[in-house]
Amino acid sequence: xxxxxxxxxxxxxxxxxxxxxxxxxxxxxxxxxxxxxxxxxxxxxxxxxxxxxxxxxxxxxxxxxxxxxxxxxxxxxxxxxxxxxxxxxxxxxxxxxxxxxxxxxxxxxxxxxxxxxxxxxxxxxxxxxxxxxxxxxxxxxxxxxxxxxxxxxxxxxxxxxxxxxxxxxxxxxxxxxxxxxxxx
Amino acid sequence: xxxxxxxxxxxxxxxxxxxxxxxxxxxxxxxxxxxxxxxxxxxxxxxxxxxxxxxxxxxxxxxxxxxxxxxxxxxxxxxxxxxxxxxxxxxxxxxx
Numbered sequence: 001x002x003x004x005x006x007x008x009x010x011x012x013x014x015x016x017x018x019x020x021x022x023x024x025x026x027x028x029x030x031x032x033x034x035x036x037x038x039x040x041x042x043x044x045x046x047x048x049x050x051x052x053x054x055x056x057x058x059x060x061x062x063x064x065x066x067x068x069x070x071x072x073x074x075x076x077x078x079x080x081x082x083x084x085x086x087x088x089x090x091x092x093x094x095x096x097x098x099x100x101x102x103x104x105x106x107x108x109x110x111x112x113x114x115x116x117x118x119x120x121x122x123x124x125x126x127x128x129x130x131x132x133x134x135x136x137x138x139x140x141x142x143x144x145x146x147x148x149x150x151x152x153x154x155x156x157x158x159x160x161x162x163x164x165x166x167x168x169x170x171x172x173x174x175x176x177x178x179x180x181x182x183x184x
Numbered sequence: 185x186x187x188x189x190x191x192x193x194x195x196x197x198x199x200x201x202x203x204x205x206x207x208x209x210x211x212x213x214x215x216x217x218x219x220x221x222x223x224x225x226x227x228x229x230x231x232x233x234x235x236x237x238x239x240x241x242x243x244x245x246x247x248x249x250x251x252x253x254x255x256x257x258x259x260x261x262x263x264x265x266x267x268x269x270x271x272x273x274x275x276x277x278x279x280x
Contacts, residue, residue, distance in 0.1 A: 023202065026209035035215040036208075058262045058269075069185065073203050074195035090195065094207055096185075102227075103218050104211040110204035145255050153259070 038097070038105050039063045041132055046100035059138075062150060064105055066097045066137040068117050071109070085113035095120045097129070097137060117142035121149070188214060188226045 025031065049055045049062065070091035075083045083090045091113035097106035108124045121129075121143055131137065131148040139149040186192045189210050196203055217224055 019198075020202070023205045023209050026212045027205055032208065032212055035212050035219075058266050071186075071192050071203075071207055072195040073200065074197050075200060092200075092204065092207075096211070101218075103215050107208050107211040109207035110200065145259065146251055147255060150255075150259060150262075153263075 036104050036107060038130065039099065039132075039135075048100035061135050062138050063135050064097050064099050064137050066095070066121070066139040066143065066149065068120070068142060069094050069096065070113055073113070079112075082112040082114055089113070093117070093120060095124055118144045185210070185214065 043063065044050075045056075045060050046063065049059050070085050070087075070089075071094055073083055073090055073092045075090055080090065083092065085091045085093070092109055093111040093113055093115050095106075095108040095111070095117070096104060099105050106124070106129055108120065108129070111120045111123075121139075125131070125148070136148050136150050139151050141151050143149050143151055145151045191206070192210065196206065198206070218227065
């Protein structure tokens, strides 16, 4: 970085400009789609599934994981109400898909904190979040159980420490469900 | 992700569009680091704070159609097949 470059970004205005400069660069299609890409038809079954005796072949069509996270936001008073989430704080609801090796495959930020997860998923799915036929994403119970998503059973304890204690067959779904809490 | 990038734990005083862009940009940075610096301590114990009560409880009611029956059957089949396999493997272990 040249000295002139540093000098012109040394005041507050300049810092704001620098941030926009960096953001524009990072989310420019060339860089963004190079690093954040959805699995394609040619993508192999993820190793995390294919090499696991517990997951293969049951989850061979499960290519990725879908989840939401709430990121705190600063919003103008006029639109505050929409950004109140269930916990009473202000947030944006971010939908993110990650591959099994914990790389982001899709990110949709900017939805209001009060927006329903299923609504955000529908919006993304209708736009550019494509899921190839026959595949599905592993999602949590906030999302609808539909052709393209597999969600856990509701009201079932998934976090038993050992399989040996399993008293219900559903518990066997738990190891993969646990992947959900290891999202990046 | 919030643990990797502390900037995401506090509201930023930018306009909403920029705040959304920051999330996307950090997604890019995250992937770049995963590819080029996978052993970075930032990725150790990376867990997402799952908010079980933040889920949309109405979501599952949406599909009251054939799709619902179809996907419920798919899930049931996976669970059943895994259960059978689990018992089968357990028997093998007991025998040996």
